[in-house]
Amino acid sequence: xAVAALSYQDRIRLLHDQKIAQTRAKVAKxxxxxxxxxxxxxxxxxxxxxxxxxxxxxxxxxYDGWSRNFRSLMDxxxxxxxxxxxxxxxxxxxxxxxxxxxxxxxxxxxxxxAWLPEHKLYGLVCGIGAPQHFGPDVRIGFELGWGGLLxxxxxxxxxxxxxxxxxxxxxxxxxxxxxGWIRRHITAIHALIATExxxxxxxxxxxxxxxxxxxxxNPPRTMREACQWWAWFNLASRTYNGDGAGGWLDQWLLxxxxxxxxxxxxDDETAIYYLACLLLxxxxxxxxxxxxxxxxxxxxxxxxxxxxAAHRMGIACxxxxxxxxxxDERLFLxxxxxxxxxxxxxxxxxxxxxxxxxxxxxxxxxxxxxxRLSVGCHWTxxxxxxxxxxxxxxxxxxxxxxVALREMLAGDAPSMDALWAGFTAHxxxxxxxxxxxxxxxxxxxxxxxxxxxxxxxxxxPLERGLDASHGGVEFYNLCVDGSGLATVADSFAALExxxxxxxxxxxxxxxxxLEEDYQGADGERVRLMLKHSARYGQGGSRGDDWAQRVNALxxxxxxxxxxxxxxxxxxxxxxxxxxxxMGRVLPATPNGRRAxxxxxxxxxxxxxFRSDGAPTAMATAIAAVQPGYGNAAPMQLEMDPxxxxxxxxxxxxxxxxxxHFDLGGTLFNINVLDKxxxxxxxxxxxQYPDLVVRVTGFTAFFASLSPEFRQLVVDRFIAE
Numbered sequence: 001x002a003v004a005a006l007s008y009q010d011r012i013r014l015l016h017d018q019k020i021a022q023t024r025a026k027v028a029k030x031x032x033x034x035x036x037x038x039x040x041x042x043x044x045x046x047x048x049x050x051x052x053x054x055x056x057x058x059x060x061x062x063y064d065g066w067s068r069n070f071r072s073l074m075d076x077x078x079x080x081x082x083x084x085x086x087x088x089x090x091x092x093x094x095x096x097x098x099x100x101x102x103x104x105x106x107x108x109x110x111x112x113x114a115w116l117p118e119h120k121l122y123g124l125v126c127g128i129g130a131p132q133h134f135g136p137d138v139r140i141g142f143e144l145g146w147g148g149l150l151x152x153x154x155x156x157x158x159x160x161x162x163x164x165x166x167x168x169x170x171x172x173x174x175x176x177x178x179x180g181w182i183r184r185h186i187t188a189i190h191a192l193i194a195t196e197x198x199x200x201x202x203x204x205x206x207x208x209x210x211x212x213x214x215x216x217x218n219p220p221r222t223m224r225e226a227c228q229w230w231a232w233f234n235l236a237s238r239t240y241n242g243d244g245a246g247g248w249l250d251q252w253l254l255x256x257x258x259x260x261x262x263x264x265x266x267d268d269e270t271a272i273y274y275l276a277c278l279l280l281x282x283x284x285x286x287x288x289x290x291x292x293x294x295x296x297x298x299x300x301x302x303x304x305x306x307x308x309a310a311h312r313m314g315i316a317c318x319x320x321x322x323x324x325x326x327x328d329e330r331l332f333l334x335x336x337x338x339x340x341x342x343x344x345x346x347x348x349x350x351x352x353x354x355x356x357x358x359x360x361x362x363x364x365x366x367x368x369x370x371x372r373l374s375v376g377c378h379w380t381x382x383x384x385x386x387x388x389x390x391x392x393x394x395x396x397x398x399x400x401x402x403v404a405l406r407e408m409l410a411g412d413a414p415s416m417d418a419l420w421a422g423f424t425a426h427x428x429x430x431x432x433x434x435x436x437x438x439x440x441x442x443x444x445x446x447x448x449x450x451x452x453x454x455x456x457x458x459x460x461p462l463e464r465g466l467d468a469s470h471g472g473v474e475f476y477n478l479c480v481d482g483s484g485l486a487t488v489a490d491s492f493a494a495l496e497x498x499x500x501x502x503x504x505x506x507x508x509x510x511x512x513x514l515e516e517d518y519q520g521a522d523g524e525r526v527r528l529m530l531k532h533s534a535r536y537g538q539g540g541s542r543g544d545d546w547a548q549r550v551n552a553l554x555x556x557x558x559x560x561x562x563x564x565x566x567x568x569x570x571x572x573x574x575x576x577x578x579x580x581x582m583g584r585v586l587p588a589t590p591n592g593r594r595a596x597x598x599x600x601x602x603x604x605x606x607x608x609f610r611s612d613g614a615p616t617a618m619a620t621a622i623a624a625v626q627p628g629y630g631n632a633a634p635m636q637l638e639m640d641p642x643x644x645x646x647x648x649x650x651x652x653x654x655x656x657x658x659x660h661f662d663l664g665g666t667l668f669n670i671n672v673l674d675k676x677x678x679x680x681x682x683x684x685x686x687q688y689p690d691l692v693v694r695v696t697g698f699t700a701f702f703a704s705l706s707p708e709f710r711q712l713v714v715d716r717f718i719a720e
Contacts (some may be wrong), residue, residue, distance in 0.1 A: 005200045008273040011084045012312050015280055018082075019315050020689050023701055032706035036244060036698040037316035039235075039282035041080070043092040049076045057102040061448050067170030069095060070240055070452075074177030077239075079188040081208070083201040086224065086277040087231045088185045088208055096131055096241040101449060107164045115433060121403060122293035122430040123396030123585055125578060126437040127478075131241035131449055134468070135375045136457030137384025138230055138247055145219035145229070146182075149456055150175050156462050162466035167450075174452055178236050182216045191360060214674055221461070223256040223266060227278045229247045233457070234282040240453040245366035245375040246284030246318070247383055249275075250303040257302050268305060275309035278373040283318050283699075289331055290322030293353055293367045299328035307331075310346060311338050316692045316699040317346040320374040323661060324352035336654045340641065340672055345694035349668040350374040350632075351661040359630030362477060362568060370629070377697025378574045378602075378632045378667055379479060384458040386475040387468050389441070390631075391574065391697070393434060396582045397554065398484030398589065400426045401491060405590070414507040416496050423488075424553060431480070438478050439565035446470040478566050479631050480558045482551075483575035483582055486536045486600030486609070489547035494533035496542060504529065514588045517595045531592025537605025537621040543623055550591055551625040559629050570678065572631030573603035576696050580708055598712065602696070603633035607715055615639070615656055623663035634667035635660055636696065638716045640675045669694050675717055678702075682710050 024268035026088035027033060029042060052072065054065040073095065080090040095101060098217045112128055119126050144152060150172065157168035189209040192301040196202045210626040210710075211228050230247075237243035260266040266274075288306055298481050309397050310317045321335045335347050352370075359380075372380040379390035404422035408414050445451075446467035451457075454468060455461035461472035498505045505526065513520065536543035551573070575582065583598035591606070600606050603622045610617055615637055622635045637656075641649065657668050671694050681688035685703035693702045702710060 003198070006084070008197070008269055009312065010589060012273065012276050014084050015082070015277070016314050018084075019280060020701075023704055024689060026133055027704050032708050032709070033700070034705045034709045035697075035700070036318070037283055037700045037704065039090060039280070040094075040238070041090045044078055047076075047078055048344050049073055049093075051100060052096070053100065061101065063166045063170035063450055063452070063506065064444075066095065066101075066240075066450060066452060067173040071173040073239065074181045074236075077181055079181075079185045081185060081192055081205075083192060083196055083198075084198070085280070086204070086208070086274050087228045087281055088189060088212060089181075089231060089235050089281070091235045091239045091282075093477075094239055094242050096449070112437070115437060118429075118433045121399075122426070122432060122433070123399030123582055124430060125392070125394035125461045126434060127389050127393035128437045128441045129445065129448055130389060130441070131245035132237075132245065132451065132454060133376065133379075133390045133392050134388045134454065135247065135381040135383040136233070136237070136243070136454045137459065138457055140384065140457050140459070141229060141233055142220055142226055142252070145215060145217060146175055146179050147217035152462055156465065160465045166464050167467070170450070170452055171456065174236075174240075174456070179216055181236075182212055182232060186212050186216070220256065223253060223260045223271060224274055226253055226256040227274050230279060231281045234284055237453045238282060241449065241451075242616065243454060244284055244318075245381070245383075246286040247375060248290070248298075248373050249286040249319075250288050250300055250306055251298055254300055254302050268301075270311065271302070271305050272309045275306055276313040279310055279313055279317055280315065283316060285318045285320065285375045285377070287320050287322055287350075288335075288347070289327055290373075291324055291326070291356075291370050294369050295326075295366075295370070296323075297324070297326050297328060299331045303328075303331050304334060304680060307335055307338055307347075311342055314342070314690070316701055317344065318699060319347040320350050321347045322350050322352045322374060323657065328548070333650065336650050336657070338649050339670060340653055343641070343674075344692040345669075345671050345699045348670065348694065349657050349661075350380070351387065351664075351666050351668075353548060354381055354626065354628075354664055354666045355630055355632070358626075358628050360571065361629050368628040372630065374667075375683055377576060378572065378634050380632075382475060382632065385460070385473055386477060387473050388477055388479050388570075389438070390479040391481065391576055393438070393478070393480045394429070394483050394578055395429065395430050395434060395480065395554075395580075396484055396573065396578075396586070396599070397482045397550065397691055398431050398487040399582065399586055401484075401488045402589065404588060405491075409507060409511045416492075416500055419492070419495070426551060431561075434480055435561070435563040435569065438567060438569070439563045442469060442476070442565070442567065445475060448582060477570050477630075478563070480569045481570060481572045481574040481631070482554045483573070483578060483602070484599035485547055485550060485573055485603055485625065486606045487589055487591055487593060488550055489536040489543050490533070490606060491589050492546040492550070493535065493541070493543040494530040494590045494592070496546075497533045498530060510590060514590065517588045518592075525596075528590045530590055531608075532609040533591075535605065535609045537609035537618055539610075539617045539620065543609075544624065547621065547625050551627065555627040555629070560626065570629050571627040571633045573625065573627070573633035574697070575599065575602050577709065577712075579712065601636055601712070601716065604636050604716075616659065619656060619660035619665065620663060623660055623665045624645055626664050626666055628664070632666040634669055635665055636669045636694070636716065638671045638673065638713070640717070641672050646679070669697070671713070675688060676715060678717060682714050685710065
């Protein structure tokens with residue numbers, strides 16, 4: 001009896017199940033994964049590779065260290081071919097994860113070492129040594145291919161002097177390593193062809209082999225070749241230093257799709273299969289929709305196919321839909337329907353108008369501002385032309401507040417005015433420390449960890465012989481995020497209300513209860529009194545006033561003063577998952593938060609900010625604290641889907657997103673989850689392997705998170 005052929009949908013379903021199994025295996029072996037749900041899989045048991053040092057400290061650094069170790073790793077890397085998949089390849093480890101890649105922490109003469117006490121005092125995530133977090137323009141690879149890039153490197157090396165030879169030698173080693181890895185996959189594909197018996201899988205393997213045989217040297221011609229080329233770059237870039245920036249998926253693949261459709265080479269079902277496999281291959285951050293540089297809507301048929309592909313694959317996914325007034329409303333409502341019905345925490349939404357107009361405030365023309373893509377946790381970048389350090393630099397504003405508060409309480413005349421003055425002084429000092437560190441990073445990152453992989457997909461590094469972190473690209477706009485806004489705003493409001501206005505507590509009372517972490521006599525009553533003071537997010541409250549005042553100060557300090565070296569800093573509010581680590585080093589705070597508990601999430605009000613938890617109130621509050629320079633202050637919303645589709649749930653969610661953006665919001669992240677299911681999954685995560693949540697900027701399988709990170713999501717649903 002003949003076996004029915006596996007349809008594309010059958011293959012996608014089987015690949016989904018395999019993905020769940022691979023994620024479970026990673027968690028079982030390595031423990032919880034509190035970050036992006038990466039496409040990385042476990043290597044074979046017999047795989048072992050160690051980096052070769054090239055510094056006196058037993059570490060590797062610079063062009064030589066990174067390129068030689070990357071080439072060595074590529075030569076040793078296992079191959080991965082699945083007859084169900086349209087594309088070959090997976091990645092297994094990352095050079096950046098290895099503890100011996102940097103010399104700065106071992107060098108006692110480094111300026112960086114001298115700044116560590118100040119970093120610790122303010123709880124700074126300084127960004128020094130942070131990799132990637134800007135964006136490649138893979139269209140360069142589409143145009144040249146690996147062979148064309150190699151020719152460009154050799155041509156540019158001949159045009160420059162010997163002082164830049166090390167840069168070009170390193171870039172050449174990267175490409176030769178990738179090409180060798182692809183060629184070993186071609187050999188493995190042919191081995192499977194020799195044994196495969198199912199006709200549809202045999203055809204798939206033959207096409208996979210032909211695709212890779214062409215693109216190992218040549219630029220892609222078809223949609224399948226373009227997707228496979230992009231997949232190889234993603235895998236190599238993740239392996240190099242963890243790069244997760246994607247690109248404009250529905251625009252950059254559109255020429256290949258359109259040509260294939262016109263020639264009759266593919267239909268939409270085939271295109272959906274390719275897209276689903278690309279999304280499975282690696283969870284890069286991709287943009288869908290938006291505006292073209294001339295302001296026209298960018299929506300096209302591929303936009304809808306991408307959403308359908310993500311829907312069918314049904315895994316953690318990092319798609320961002322770019323929203324603007326002139327967009328195709330069908331795309332917007334289709335995406336909200338997937339968010340509402342699939343309940344997989346994608347897509348999230350970026351306000352094109354606010355991001356473009358905000359970036360123009362940095363002095364850039366509108367056409368250039370429109371070229372910034374949403375390709376990261378909360379950030380945008382001009383791909384291949386702008387170096388930004390997005391999501392790498394964080395000021396723990398709650399820790400700065402704590403330093404100011406304790407200094408004020410130790411003085412002779414504590415008051416709200418004295419507290420604000422101290423807070424202003426310490427936030428100024430913390431921002432200046434960050435600025436010095438950014439200059440240090442730009443001066444030395446190329447010596448420490450050059451961006452060799454993304455350099456290949458940038459306009460400038462190969463032409464100039466300079467790393468993207470060190471003058472290789474056109475634009476430098478360095479992202480600086482504040483974290484803990486609600487913690488600080490609610491603390492200011494509570495002290496103002498309970499001490500200065502009502503007189504229910506003295507400053508000495510506050511000091512004692514904070515030192516006792518609210519554990520002493522009457523501690524819980526005082527904690528709850530402070531916690532239930534005016535809150536940020538209530539609407540027209542003193543908590544909202546304080547949040548706006550803190551935001552105005554932070555925005556001024558970051559945006560109005562460049563680094564000592566003259567680099568522009570761009571303010572935003574975002575904590576990523578640093579809410580836990582930043583809270584761990586923070587004593588009790590006057591908003592009723594106990595010592596060591598997480599700080600507030602990004603720009604969000606703290607859970608319980610209103611008894612009704614009104615999403616519209618949250619949307620209004622967060623819109624009012626946007627720094628306004630093109631860097632986001634996202635809104636994170638958890639929704640229990642009490643509204644059915646028939647009751648207009650999709651339209652109401654769409655209206656909430658539009659309403660927040662009309663007020664000036666920049667980015668909207670939403671979880672649509674049943675509260676009972678979430679609590680059950682928190683208690684028994686192994687029973688819910690398919691449950692996907694948006695933790696912060698990223699989505700992940702809930703079962704793969706640590707209990708701490710699962711609790712973060714739960715706490716946002718359930719307020720004290």
